[in-house]
Structures are given as C-alpha cells and as structure tokens.
Amino acid sequence: MQICSLTSTLQSTQNMADQMVTLMCRWNGKITTASQGLDYEGGKLKGVRINYNILHSELLDKMYEITGYNRRQFDIKITCRYPVSRGYIAYMIDDLDSTEIMLELGRHPEVHAVELYLEKEALHIGSGKDALVVVQSGPDYDERRDESPHINVGSEENQTGDPVQELNETEGNAWVSEANATNNIEEVERAPIDELTNASWVSDAVASNHVPGVLIVPENVKDVLHVGQNFQTKQQLQHAVKEYAIREHQQYIVLESTPLLLALKCKHKGCLWRLRASLKKNSSSSCFVITKYAGPHTCVKPSINQDHAQLDAEFICSKIVGMVKAQLSITPAAIQAHMENVYDYNISYMKAWKAKQKAFEKIFGNWEESYALLPRYISALKMTNSGTIVMLQSENVSDQSSVFERVFWAFSPSIEGFKRCRPVISIDSTQLSGKYGGILLIATGVDGNNGLFPLAFAIVVKENGSSWSWFLDNIRDIVGNQSGLCIISDCHNDILVAMSRPEWQEPNAFHRICMRHLASNFNRRFHDAAIKNLLTRAAEQNQPQKYDRIIELITNISLNARQWIGEIPAQQWALAHDDFHRFGIMTTNMSETVNSVLKGARALPITALVRLTFYRLSTYFITRREQVAAYGSEFTPLVEGKLACYRKRALGHEVKWLNDVPEVFEVITRGTKGEPHTHVVNLGARTCTCGKLQIYGYPCSHVIAACQSIMLDPQTFVDDWYKVDTFALTYAPDFRSLPDIGSWPPHEGPTIVPPPDRERSRGRPQSVQLQNEIDEHGRRCVGPEREGRGPSNCSACKKPGHNRRRCLLKQGEASALPQQSHSHPS
Structure with missing residues (x-):
C-alpha cells in the first residue's frame, strides 16, 4: 500500500509538472530589434511558473504581482517573443486565444521558457501636487463565453470603462497601444497621448495647449490681495477673490458690479472685510486695480459647509479644464472628488456637470459656433485629403440659416486601406452626450492581423430606418459594388428594415446578426443562462453536425426555446450555416470598441468630434505602419x-x-x-x-x-x-494635415444651426438606463421579443402598469378567502 501510495504521489507530481509552463518576464527595459528580430535591452528579469490552463485575466494578475505595478494607475501590455521560421516576432498577448497560443509554445519540447516583455501604460492624469488618479475600470469580455457582458457605451456619467476587450479568435486585437507613435501634424503644438486603448487621451489634435479664457492666477492669493494690486481683467480679479474666499472658508456678497467697478463685503454682519476695485484710469486696456481693501476677516471663521457660494461652475471650470482636456470622458463624480480633495468642499453633481460643459466650450468653442464651422472644416478636409468623402445634409429655414440634419464622413486612407481588408463590416450606433442630442453611427472593418479598421462615421439627428438606409448606402458608395460584402449588426429593427431592401439582399450583400446580441435577446425572453450558453456554443460551431447536436440538446430541454430559435434563419447567426461570408467574425465587438474609445468625444461639439476622428485615425495608421517593421515573417x-x-x-x-x-x-x-x-x-x-x-x-x-x-x-x-505585404499596404495611405483655421475656405450659403428640438433640457442630465445586458437602445431582434426593457408586468395577472402587491386581481383573490379566526380557545 505504501509503494502504491508513493507511486501515485510521484505520478501526481509528474502530472502537475506537465501542466506548468515557465515564463521569463522582463520589464523596465526597452524592446529592440536585433539580427534575429525582436529582442530586449536592460530592465529586470524574473522567471515564473504558471499552470497551462491559466486564463488571460489570471495571467494579468500574475504580471501585476511580479512587477509591483499598481493596477489603479497602470495597464500592462504583454508582448511574447514568438519564434518563426526567420527569427522572432512580437506577438501581443491580449486575449484568451493569444494566451493559449503562447502556452502551447511553452509546452513545446524544444522551448525551455517563453520570453514575455511587459510594458506599463499610465492611467493617471497629473496636475502637480493635486494630481488626480482616475481609475479605469470596466467589464471584461468573459474568456469562457458563459456570460458575455457588453461594453457599456451609454451615458458618460455611469461609465468610466477601459474599452479594451477580450475578443475571440476571429476578432483579434482591439485598439493597439501606441506608445511609440509620432505625429506629423503641423498645427499641433504638442503630440497627443497615443494610448488608443485608454479613454484618457489628450485632445491637442483639436485644441492647442493654450485655452482662451482660462484664468491664470497665483495659488497663494490670500497673501497677495492688497491695495494697488493690478489684474488684467475684471474676470481675473473675480477669480482671485473667489480663490481667496474658498481657501479661507469665508463667503462674501456683491455690493456693486459694473463694467467699471466691483465692490464686495463679507457675508457675516459685523465683519470689517471689504474690497473695492475699479477700471484703471488713463488706461486703454481693461486692467482692474484694487483701490480699497480691508482685511483679513474679523468674523469668526465658520465651519466648513458642504458647499460654498463662490465655488461656482465658472470657478470649477478654470480648475478642471486641463483635466477635461486630458480625459474627455472624465465623469462629474470624478470632478466632485477632485474638488473635495483640493478645497475640502462637496460640490453638487449638477455643478460638476455644468463645469465640465463650460470646460468643453472653453477648449473647443460653443456648440452653435461648431455647427456653423462644420462646412468650412469639411471644405478644408476635402481640399487637403483628396478622395475623402463627406456628405452634409441640412434643411433651409431661411436665406440665412439651415438646420443640421446629418453628416457622413470617410477619410481617403480608410477608403483605400479597406480594399486590402476582408469584405466584412461591423456597424453600430451610440448616443451623443453633449448639449445637443444625436446618434453617432460607426462602420468598422478588420485588418489582416484581426485589428480594428475604422472605415466610416456619421452623425444623425435620430436613429430610424431612413438614417440607417442613408448610412449603408453611403458605405456602399465608398466600397463600391464589392461582391460578397457582409454586414454584421445587432438586431435593431431599423437596421433590419434597411437591410431588407433589394440592393442589400443576397447575393448582392449578406446580413449577419451579432451572436452576443442574439444570446442576450434569448436570455431576456427565457431567463435561462444554461440554454443561452448552449445557443452561444451552437452559433460558434464551424461544423454542421456539431451545431445539430447542440440544437438537439436545446430541443430536449425546452421546446419553446427551440421554436424561438427556429424563427431566425440559421445562416444569419450560426457559423456552421454562414456559407463562409463572415470570416468567423461573430459579434459587433469591433464597432462597439470604437464607440468606447470615442466615449468622451461624444460630448464634444460637432466639428471637434469630426476633427478628433481624423487625428485619432492618423495616429492609428502611423502606429500600424511602425508595427510592420517588427514583423519578421511572411504573414501577420x-x-x-x-x-x-x-x-x-x-x-x-x-x-x-x-x-x-x-x-x-x-x-x-x-x-x-x-x-x-x-x-x-x-x-x-x-x-x-x-x-x-x-x-x-x-x-x-x-x-x-x-x-x-x-x-x-x-x-x-x-x-x-x-500577408505582411498586404497589411503594410492597408495602412500605407497618409493622412495629410490641415492648414490653420484661418486658411480654411469660406462657407458660401446659409449658416448651419443645430436642430432646436435636440437641445437637452435643463436640470440634472438623465442617465441612460442600460435596459439590456448588451445594448442601450432597447432594440428588437427578429421576432417579437424586445432586447431593451419594456414596461414591467405584474407577476400575478401578467399585465403592465403595476406590480403583484398592488394587483387588483390578487387583492380580489385574497378577499375571497375565508377569514381566519384569531380567538384563543378557552
């Protein structure tokens, strides 16, 4: 028995050893190119043993553990030194599939250890001593695909997620890290942060470092207020006094305020604090000077309240404009936390939101001016980037003004590059979150390394069948009559209507449904996660017999579920019956990832948003071209x-x-x-x-x-x-920088104005209720079930408008029951 036990123990130990893979991790150095391809210089080295069945998320946890990097401050990018026939190439380990390939390499008998190169990418926004760390968090794509949560792309108030997803084998990498990218745009004073997988990028592409109207005053203003002190403008004086009052936890009231005079006094009776300033005499400028000052305060310093009268949206804007510029998707909640950290005051959510909107206006101009500027920018764009297609539609209301309706744009490098991509396009939409509402439509392709290839964009006032038909027809125009073009979308009714037109019917084109949206629709209808997972597995099977076995299993479990599935044509959602048109791309993750990257941009004025897509794609193309140099093989x-x-x-x-x-x-x-x-x-x-x-x-x-x-x-x-050569040609076309705004062609015609019925109402912005596991629009699939949350039904009578507790039917049943006696026996 002891010998058997020892043998069993040795076998168990050997089996455990067989399941381990050795990784040699290097960081804090530099990735280089040597004679054999990829190499590494300097830094730290540590070897670790991991289980062969480790998940990608667990691998990331291990990398954070050995490097000591703070997950709240840094992302870790993992590069594998992968051997090929002619040396080594850089293989990104960014999802479950790439992790499994790396582990297969580690188990090869001739490979003693796998070399991993780790790079950290900052998530924080520095602002001196008051640096605010913005935690990037979000749902990860489930590697086992049991539950596939959607990347939230709703309102920015309830989302701060990192758009990087774990994409499956057929969808590959999302936006790649661009830490080494360069920018050749002349008008940009400082290159933007090139992190495309992170929402915290600097938008210098659409605004220089200088922000007009932002006040610069000394931080120690409590020591410098005195008679004779000069300020360039009245606004700068007001800002300085506000800074003093907030830091001293005192409040004042305005006695008189005119273009020539400002008089203030302490809010508390009996306090002798006074300040009087006026426009400087004999001066052609708007310089203000303090003429009378009685300070400091003689009143008892009050306790700190939750808010401060002088801590208004204009003052907050001046303090956060740099933060907003560095991260457009920063939430009002993060602004609240920053102001509490700096000034010890809890400002209201609405005040933070208003301050953010003011910051947008200071950086990019106001929304109305942005609509008027759009035609001039379009003319400059088409003039400098030949082949770029822009379609602007508006409705004339007078000789002087025309109301914006919709705009479509596709840059010439994207149009040319898509000719080297597979004929698959993912489409999706998301809501704009700025002063004026609207819908941003996005079309995305996929390159030879399964990376995202942004193709076209559009902004429409409303999402309906007309908007989607117009968007799809414009896509058809830019890609030409390409045979076998496959469109992948969710189950939006308006998309189904647009794709049902003769020109989009097979064999002219092929429409396929996103697997995850379909599975979510199913789960919404049946509330059965087990069958939902079986449906997802059936969709992914590449062999008809495997698909049939899973469908038979679903039939044995639920005939209703099988009937629901049978109402949807299998070729629209099942890979085994696809007839080889979708190239294994099963979801709309591509477009949704672009949506997430543009999440902060969706709050921008319209011209700034269009310009931002130009510069982001320009940087993206530059980085992809640089990657080609590291590909030491024939294929990607x-x-x-x-x-x-x-x-x-x-x-x-x-x-x-x-x-x-x-x-x-x-x-x-x-x-x-x-x-x-x-x-x-x-x-x-x-x-x-x-x-x-x-x-x-x-x-x-x-x-x-x-x-x-x-x-x-x-x-x-x-x-x-x-092929690497094809990949290089995909990103070979150049984006050509635009001249300064003063050189843009003038616009001849009515001024474009925003749609008046799309202006957001006053009051606290209403957050978007995500009415589904995946989608925010409450969409419908093929069949009667809603993908979004409709009116709740009573569980007793199954009718909407009330719940079980208030159901009249239930109350009637209760009254009909015999009354119970509560008397005690004698």
Whole structure:
C-alpha cells in the first residue's frame, strides 16, 4: 500500500509538472530589434511558473504581482517573443486565444521558457501636487463565453470603462497601444497621448495647449490681495477673490458690479472685510486695480459647509479644464472628488456637470459656433485629403440659416486601406452626450492581423430606418459594388428594415446578426443562462453536425426555446450555416470598441468630434505602419501563431491518400477520449470538412497534415489578406494635415444651426438606463421579443402598469378567502 501510495504521489507530481509552463518576464527595459528580430535591452528579469490552463485575466494578475505595478494607475501590455521560421516576432498577448497560443509554445519540447516583455501604460492624469488618479475600470469580455457582458457605451456619467476587450479568435486585437507613435501634424503644438486603448487621451489634435479664457492666477492669493494690486481683467480679479474666499472658508456678497467697478463685503454682519476695485484710469486696456481693501476677516471663521457660494461652475471650470482636456470622458463624480480633495468642499453633481460643459466650450468653442464651422472644416478636409468623402445634409429655414440634419464622413486612407481588408463590416450606433442630442453611427472593418479598421462615421439627428438606409448606402458608395460584402449588426429593427431592401439582399450583400446580441435577446425572453450558453456554443460551431447536436440538446430541454430559435434563419447567426461570408467574425465587438474609445468625444461639439476622428485615425495608421517593421515573417502574427499551433496538432494526425481521387485525403484525428474522427481534405478545391480553411482563409491542422504528407508547403493556402505585404499596404495611405483655421475656405450659403428640438433640457442630465445586458437602445431582434426593457408586468395577472402587491386581481383573490379566526380557545 505504501509503494502504491508513493507511486501515485510521484505520478501526481509528474502530472502537475506537465501542466506548468515557465515564463521569463522582463520589464523596465526597452524592446529592440536585433539580427534575429525582436529582442530586449536592460530592465529586470524574473522567471515564473504558471499552470497551462491559466486564463488571460489570471495571467494579468500574475504580471501585476511580479512587477509591483499598481493596477489603479497602470495597464500592462504583454508582448511574447514568438519564434518563426526567420527569427522572432512580437506577438501581443491580449486575449484568451493569444494566451493559449503562447502556452502551447511553452509546452513545446524544444522551448525551455517563453520570453514575455511587459510594458506599463499610465492611467493617471497629473496636475502637480493635486494630481488626480482616475481609475479605469470596466467589464471584461468573459474568456469562457458563459456570460458575455457588453461594453457599456451609454451615458458618460455611469461609465468610466477601459474599452479594451477580450475578443475571440476571429476578432483579434482591439485598439493597439501606441506608445511609440509620432505625429506629423503641423498645427499641433504638442503630440497627443497615443494610448488608443485608454479613454484618457489628450485632445491637442483639436485644441492647442493654450485655452482662451482660462484664468491664470497665483495659488497663494490670500497673501497677495492688497491695495494697488493690478489684474488684467475684471474676470481675473473675480477669480482671485473667489480663490481667496474658498481657501479661507469665508463667503462674501456683491455690493456693486459694473463694467467699471466691483465692490464686495463679507457675508457675516459685523465683519470689517471689504474690497473695492475699479477700471484703471488713463488706461486703454481693461486692467482692474484694487483701490480699497480691508482685511483679513474679523468674523469668526465658520465651519466648513458642504458647499460654498463662490465655488461656482465658472470657478470649477478654470480648475478642471486641463483635466477635461486630458480625459474627455472624465465623469462629474470624478470632478466632485477632485474638488473635495483640493478645497475640502462637496460640490453638487449638477455643478460638476455644468463645469465640465463650460470646460468643453472653453477648449473647443460653443456648440452653435461648431455647427456653423462644420462646412468650412469639411471644405478644408476635402481640399487637403483628396478622395475623402463627406456628405452634409441640412434643411433651409431661411436665406440665412439651415438646420443640421446629418453628416457622413470617410477619410481617403480608410477608403483605400479597406480594399486590402476582408469584405466584412461591423456597424453600430451610440448616443451623443453633449448639449445637443444625436446618434453617432460607426462602420468598422478588420485588418489582416484581426485589428480594428475604422472605415466610416456619421452623425444623425435620430436613429430610424431612413438614417440607417442613408448610412449603408453611403458605405456602399465608398466600397463600391464589392461582391460578397457582409454586414454584421445587432438586431435593431431599423437596421433590419434597411437591410431588407433589394440592393442589400443576397447575393448582392449578406446580413449577419451579432451572436452576443442574439444570446442576450434569448436570455431576456427565457431567463435561462444554461440554454443561452448552449445557443452561444451552437452559433460558434464551424461544423454542421456539431451545431445539430447542440440544437438537439436545446430541443430536449425546452421546446419553446427551440421554436424561438427556429424563427431566425440559421445562416444569419450560426457559423456552421454562414456559407463562409463572415470570416468567423461573430459579434459587433469591433464597432462597439470604437464607440468606447470615442466615449468622451461624444460630448464634444460637432466639428471637434469630426476633427478628433481624423487625428485619432492618423495616429492609428502611423502606429500600424511602425508595427510592420517588427514583423519578421511572411504573414501577420495572428496567422503565424495559428500555423505554429496547427503544425503541432498535425503531428498527431494520420493521413490516407484516396488514390482514385487526386488531391483528396482522409485525415484521422483522435478526440479527447481517444475516439477517431475523420475529415476529408480536398487540396484542389481548397476545402476541409472541418470548415476552418473556408471560414478563416488559412489552413487548419488537417490541411497542414495533408500537405506535409506530399511535401507541399501549407502556407500556399493562406489568403492574401494575412500577408505582411498586404497589411503594410492597408495602412500605407497618409493622412495629410490641415492648414490653420484661418486658411480654411469660406462657407458660401446659409449658416448651419443645430436642430432646436435636440437641445437637452435643463436640470440634472438623465442617465441612460442600460435596459439590456448588451445594448442601450432597447432594440428588437427578429421576432417579437424586445432586447431593451419594456414596461414591467405584474407577476400575478401578467399585465403592465403595476406590480403583484398592488394587483387588483390578487387583492380580489385574497378577499375571497375565508377569514381566519384569531380567538384563543378557552
């Protein structure tokens, strides 16, 4: 028994060792390029052992642990030094799929350890001694896909999430880190922060460092108020006195205020504090001078209240304008926390919100002027970037003014670059959150490394069938009559209407539904997470027989659920019945990620928003071009990693050549329980019964095994989309910088004005209630079920407008019951 126990223990120890992978982690140094490709100089080195089944989120936790970086202040970007046929390449470890490929490398018998290079990316906004750390937090995409939470893209008041998502195999990287990007835009005084995966970027692309109207006064104003003190303007004087009063926890009232005079006194009776200032005599400027001053306060210093009369929105704006400029998505709650930290006062939410809106106006100009400026910016954009398409529509209300209706824009580099991308476009929408409401529509493609490729944008007043039809028709115009174009969207009724028109019907184009939105609709209807997960698994299966088995399982569990699923055409949501049009891209994560990156920008005036997309895409293209230099292989890292993984799997496959049929092979594999599976590979037709070659456009392990049996290079079966040369051409077109605003062409015609019915009402901004696990618009899918939350129904009578407690039917049933006796027996 002891020998058996010892043997069992040794076997258990050996099995545990087999499940471990060694990682050599390096940080605080610099990634370089050597003769063999990727290398690293300097920094710290630490080896760790991790379990082969570790999740990506757990791997990140380990990296934070060994580096000691603060998760609240830094993001960690993980780069794997991945071996290829001609050296090493940089392989980004940013999702579950890339983590699994890295772990497969670590278990290769010839690889003793995997080299990981760690880079930290700051999340904080510095402002001297009063630096405010903004915590970037948000839902992560569930790596096991049991529950797939949506990136919240609703109102900025309840969201501060990092837009980086864990995308699946077919969707790849989101916005990449651009820490080494450069900007060649002449009019920009200081290059913006190049972190595209983080909402906290500096918008110098649409505003220089200088902010007109922002007051600069000494912080120690309580020591410098005195008779004879000069201020450049009356506003600067008022700001200085407010600063003094707030820091001294005193309040004053205004006795007289005119363009020539300002007279103040302490709010408390009996206090001798007074200040009088007037416009400086014999001066052509607006300089104000303190003529009388009685201080300091003689009253007893009151206790600190929750708020302060002089701590108004204008004063707060002057203190946060730099913060807002550094992070457009900063929330009023973060502004409240900052002011409490600096001044020990708890300002109201509404005051913080108003201050943020004032900061936007100081940085970018007011909203009305921005609408009027839009035609001039469009003219300058089309003049300097030939091939850029902009469609502006407005309705004339007089000879002098025209009300804005909608605008569509697509930059020429995006139009040219999309010709090298797969014909798949994800579309999505999100609400604008500035002074005037509206909807931002986004179309996104995917490049050869499964990175996002922003294609086109539009701003419309309302989201309806007309808006979506117009947007899709403009996309059709810029991509041409491209055969096989596939549109992936959620289940919005208006999108379904727009896609039902003849020009968008198959075979002219193909419409596919986002898997996660469909699963959310299902869960909304049946409230069954287990069946929802089965539905998601069925959608992802690339073989019809596997799809059928899961659907049969759902049928055995719930006939109602099976009937609901049967009402939706399988080719719109199931990969096994897709007919190879969606390239395995199952969700609208691409467009939603762009939405999240632009979350702060959605509060900007309209011209500033359009300009921001120009500069963000310019920087994005520059960074992608720089990445090409690090690709030391024929194909992108995505495909290089996949091929390496599939080559290893192919070693265990058995290949039989069917002599009577040329170029056709039977490939026998073993399942997890050792059971054999047979796949048929037709090299001439470029097909495999597993479906992966047709779906993704690069060879699966079965094709690789068949190729190796006849000494054929399997790389010949990789589509051109994934070649590094194609990737380089995708991002080769340049964005050309615009001249200074003074050189923009004048606008001849009526002045564009904002739609009056879209101005937000006064009062506290109403937060957007996320009425669904995924979407914010309360959308409907194919079928009667709402994706958004409708009126709640009573659980007793199933009618809306009340709950069970107030249900008249329930009360009637209760009154009909015999009354219980409460008397005690004698």
